Amino acid sequence: MEFEQGNNRFYKEKDGKLIAEVTYVPQGDSVAIDHTFVDPSLRGQGIAEQLVDRVVEEMQKEQKKVVAVCPYVVELFKRKPDKYQHIIANP
Template sequence: MEIKQGENRFFIGEGSAFKAEITFIQQNDTLVIDHTFVDPSLRGEGIAKQLVNKVVDYARQENKKILPVCSYARVVMERDKSMHDVLKK
């Protein structure tokens, strides 16, 4: 499935019918991840982690840090040491 980039989000789906999405707010040099959603029909396929990875890649490209206030994104980023370079403490 293709993960697309929108305004302050990465998502799977068409139009406003998102099957999965992660949203963030840009605050200066920080991306605040505030929401992650995956439709029940797609759960268990690792899509939520792929969405977090997209934001991490974007943060690296833009030289930004990530503050994950979404509980899922926070747990993923705290556990995965490869993401700590962009994790805002």
């Protein structure tokens, strides 16, 4: 899925309705992912992980680390340490 980039967020809208979003807060040389949202009609399709991956991709370009604040992201980083260990910053 392709996402739009906004002010400290990536998101997807359909028919003017927000259906997926991840937000992050800049913190110097890192960002804190503080919120993910996926419309119930899209859950179970890996959309939330795609959103997190989009933030990770952008932060790699900017040479920044990521702090997981959102409970979903905390669990995702724990479940897939090999995928994310290179980008995780200590809170």
